[in-house]
Amino acid sequence: MGGFFGVISKNDCVPDLFYGTDYHSHLGTSRGGLAVKNGDGIQRHIHDITTTQFRSKFEFDIKQMHGRSGIGVISDYESQPLIIGSHLGVYAIVTVAAVSNLAELARGAFGNRATHFSEMSDLGINPTEVVATLINQGGSFAEGIQIAQQTVRGSCSILLLTDEGLYAARDRLGRTPVVIGAKEGAHAAAVESCSFPNLGYEVKRYLGPGEIVRLTPEGVEPVQAPGGRMQICAFLWVYFGFPASCYEGINVEEVRYRCGMALARRDNAQVDFIAGIPDSGTGHAIGYATQSGIPYRRPYVKYTPTWPRSFMPQDQAVRDLVARMKLIPIRSMIENKRILFCEDSIVRGTQLKDAIRIIYDYGAAEVHMRPACPPLVFGCKFLNFSRSKSELDLAGRKAILEIEGKASVDPADYINPDSDKHAAMVERIRQRMGLTSLKYQRLEDLVSAIGLPKDRLCTYCWDGAEHADW
Ligand code: SF4
Structure with a gap:
């Protein structure tokens, strides 16, 4: 960006x-x-x-x-x-x-x-x-x-x-x-x-x-x-923005707490502890833990001395390698545990899939994932959003392609979180990631966590809604 x-x-x-x-x-x-x-x-x-x-x-x-x-x-x-x-x-x-x-x-x-x-x-x-x-x-x-x-x-x-x-x-x-x-x-x-x-x-x-x-x-x-x-980018609060920043006077970290709390209010997962995928998942996870009363733990610790968040190479293979090297799992905290992770979003899902595999390799009994926003199905055309180069790389779009067998499908059919198609898309992503369970944030909960009227926010990545005059 x-x-x-x-x-x-x-x-x-x-x-x-x-x-x-x-x-x-x-x-x-x-x-x-x-x-x-x-x-x-x-x-x-x-x-x-x-x-x-x-x-x-x-x-x-x-x-x-x-x-x-x-x-x-x-x-x-x-x-x-x-x-x-x-x-x-x-x-x-x-x-x-x-x-x-x-x-x-x-x-x-x-x-x-x-x-x-x-x-x-x-x-x-x-x-x-x-x-x-x-x-x-x-x-x-x-x-x-x-x-x-x-x-x-x-x-x-x-x-x-x-x-x-x-x-x-x-x-x-x-x-x-x-x-x-x-x-x-x-x-x-x-x-x-x-x-x-x-x-x-x-x-x-x-x-x-x-x-x-x-x-x-x-x-x-x-x-x-x-x-x-x-049409301020709603993704700023979910992922792009730094926790100590405010946009329109609304602090990023506080929005992330509220996102996590909203996720917990709609959930009944029976797990041993809540964790965040660092860094941006951390605020969401603390919010979830606070609301649910389930303890917050750090089974993955980020090696910050030489791998700061800012180091995100453009090359995807190198980015995946860096993402893997940054996070170090702690076996004694993971073994035989049922863990619920909060994550900012699942964009392509490749890095997250690696992280989940490592958690299982370290003996986790269950791995549940709660992204703080709905599935991304539309590629951003308003910002230089470097995390996804192609719309079809998005985890939601890949799942739709697998279900439908063709790319020329209107993803709008999959947006309604109460529809069977949406459930099928989420199930595909869950299976691909190897998760015990996967539940996404609802868009209305994200919007209310931010606290601005929906028509003042850009939510295009999730619902394809765009201002005619962009
Ligand atoms: S589509 Fe809108 S909400 Fe999504 S990243 Fe771009 S500006 Fe932000």
Whole structure:
């Protein structure tokens, strides 16, 4: 998905920029980048972070960087920030975007023969550069950002580092969050509010969908008011987001507790203890254990010293290997036990299947699984959701394919959790995973655990509901 952090201050901003960006490391796997503005112009560094953490890659660079405003990004695909020379002046840009009409926009740009793209080093047109060409069509940064927001299909949140200050813009339907923080003499904009507390920032406010603001060290100036429609990604609370963060003022960990509690309220499993598949399953499991009164245990412990959550290589085989190496089972806690695991979701299910097999190998008597959201049957087309490349890889879709014997089936028939088809799909997944039992969260329980009206949330992955105007 990716994440960004920007700051503008009366003092040097580099330490805040460095650590603030680093707190977005769980959101991206490919590139990290920082840009700062000073009297010499814009200084920039970009590194490949596929095999090394962001912090270790930039430790040397930041000693040479100085400036009072800057932007940083953790990116799933493209190299960023880009430095753009335009009629608006020289500026730096980062985006958290999934530009689904990228080819069409590029073709449109080539129609104007004066336009070219120069950021081709990632073996394709850089989406952030395309967004910059849209911004450059405006008579001002405000107008240019509005053009980009109206033109991009998918989602596109933006930070611009300019002579006028720092522009922060949330994508038109607010699928991704942008939060503004403040401390004495400085303002910051981020995707993750968890980047603020240890840097001394207080949350000032959450930008609304499509809202644009300009930050200066002294304040936050409104540029474009928020739109009325919102489709924030519900999966942020289930899986993507960091537990200490809030979106729309709603904390991730608290939602996970409530998800676990909702699962327990509809369950009657007779087990010895509850466990979470680390990391994101942990909050759900604590909620389940609290509600059910069944003890919470950690039969799997994550080896955090060298396998942090942020290390998620793009290559699926390597990711599966990393996932296996990270989690270490404890035989004495597992042997002869009936264990109920809470998990954020079952996306493809391959890593989870390995984890379940290991639990059985270590002597578990029963393994029950309770995902905190319904089965995923529609591939995300609004964010760069790197956990699944193809819709047919999704565990729910694979099960439907097995049942129906063909891919050209409307998965909508399988969505109703009270239908026989849904039960058959879940049973297929249960058998493939080798589980004693499998029960998914109901969508209405997930929505109520988040606490926003359903029509303010994107729930497309589970029910295929989409806003006509995306
Ligand atoms: S489709 Fe799923 S992952 Fe994508 S924005 Fe919607 S809820 Fe989030």
